[in-house]
Amino acid sequence: MSETTVKRSPGRPKAAKANALPATPKKRTIKREEKVINHAEYEIIQGGGVVFMLPQKGVTVYDKEKDTVREMRYCPNEPSIWRDEQSDNAVKQSVIFESGRVFVPKNKPNLRLFMDKHPGNKANGGTIFKQVDKRKDATQELNKEFKLTEAVSLVRDTDISDLLPIAIYFKVAIDSPVSEIRYNLLQIAKKKPQEFIESFDSPQVQTRASVQQASDYQIIRLKKDGAFWFDSNSLIVSVPAGQDPLDVMVRYCLTEKGAPVLSDIEQRLDKLA
Numbered sequence: 001m002s003e004t005t006v007k008r009s010p011g012r013p014k015a016a017k018a019n020a021l022p023a024t025p026k027k028r029t030i031k032r033e034e035k036v037i038n039h040a041e042y043e044i045i046q047g048g049g050v051v052f053m054l055p056q057k058g059v060t061v062y063d064k065e066k067d068t069v070r071e072m073r074y075c076p077n078e079p080s081i082w083r084d085e086q087s088d089n090a091v092k093q094s095v096i097f098e099s100g101r102v103f104v105p106k107n108k109p110n111l112r113l114f115m116d117k118h119p120g121n122k123a124n125g126g127t128i129f130k131q132v133d134k135r136k137d138a139t140q141e142l143n144k145e146f147k148l149t150e151a152v153s154l155v156r157d158t159d160i161s162d163l164l165p166i167a168i169y170f171k172v173a174i175d176s177p178v179s180e181i182r183y184n185l186l187q188i189a190k191k192k193p194q195e196f197i198e199s200f201d202s203p204q205v206q207t208r209a210s211v212q213q214a215s216d217y218q219i220i221r222l223k224k225d226g227a228f229w230f231d232s233n234s235l236i237v238s239v240p241a242g243q244d245p246l247d248v249m250v251r252y253c254l255t256e257k258g259a260p261v262l263s264d265i266e267q268r269l270d271k272l273a
Contacts, residue, residue, distance in 0.1 A: 043101045045129060052097040207262060
C-alpha cells in the first residue's frame with residue numbers, strides 16, 4: 001500500500017508588520033542671540049527729497065548744565081560739538097540725508113550727539129527729522145495689534161446682555177438683530193479699541209444705559225430745562241442752558257446726591273425686564 005503524501009495548505013500569509021509610527025521629536029530649546037544695533041538711524045519727517053542737507057549755520061541750543069545758549073556744529077576732527085570748545089582748525093562737515101535717511105555709526109559719537117541735540121530733532125520739539133527706533137516702533141505696533149485683538153474678542157465672546165449697555169453708550173440701535181448689533185460694535189472696536197475696552201469697566205457707561213432706558217420706557221422725561229419723573233412730573237435735576245439733558249442726568253446720577261435716583265431707576269427697569 002502506497003503512502004499518499006498530503007500537501008498542507010500554506011494557510012494565510014503572515015501579515016506584514018505595520019510600519020512603526022515615527023518617534024516624536026524631542027523638544028529642544030532653541031538658542032537665539034539678539035542682534036545688537038550699534039548704529040543710530042534718523043529720518044526726515046516730511047519731504048526732503050532724494051538728498052537733504054541738514055542746516056548747520058547758526059544752530060544754537062540751550063545748555064541746561066551751563067545755563068546758557070550755545071552754538072553747536074558737527075566737525076569730524078573735533079571731540080566736541082560745541083563751538084566754544086572747538087579748536088581754530090575745526091572743519092565743519094555737512095550732514096546729508098539720502099532718500100530721507102542718515103545712518104550714524106558707533107564710531108562717530110560726536111555726530112550722534114549733534115543729531116540728538118539738534119533743534120530740528122522731533123525729540124527736541126523740532127519738525128525736520130526724528131530718530132528711528134525700530135524696536136520701540138515694533139513694540140508700539142505690537143501693543144496696538146494686541147489691543148485691537150482684545151477689543152474684537154470682547155465683541156465676539158461677550159454675552160449680548162452685557163453688550164447692550166456698551167451699544168447704548170456708543171449709540172448703536174439695540175432693537176436691531178443681535179448679529180447687526182455685534183457687527184456695529186465690531187466697527188467701533190476696530191476704530192477705537194482702547195476706548196471700547198475701557199467702556200466695559202466704566203460706571204458712566206452703565207449709568208448712561210440705565211438713564212437712556214429710563215427715558216425710552218417713560219420712567220423719566222428728559223427736557224431742555226431739566227430731567228423729570230414721568231409719572232409725577234417732579235423735577236429731578238435742572239439742565240443748564242446749552243447742555244445735553246442726558247449728559248447732565250448721567251453726571252447727576254453718579255453723584256452722592258443722585259445715587260438714590262439711580263437706584264430707583266434701576267429698580268423700576270428691573271420690574272420691566
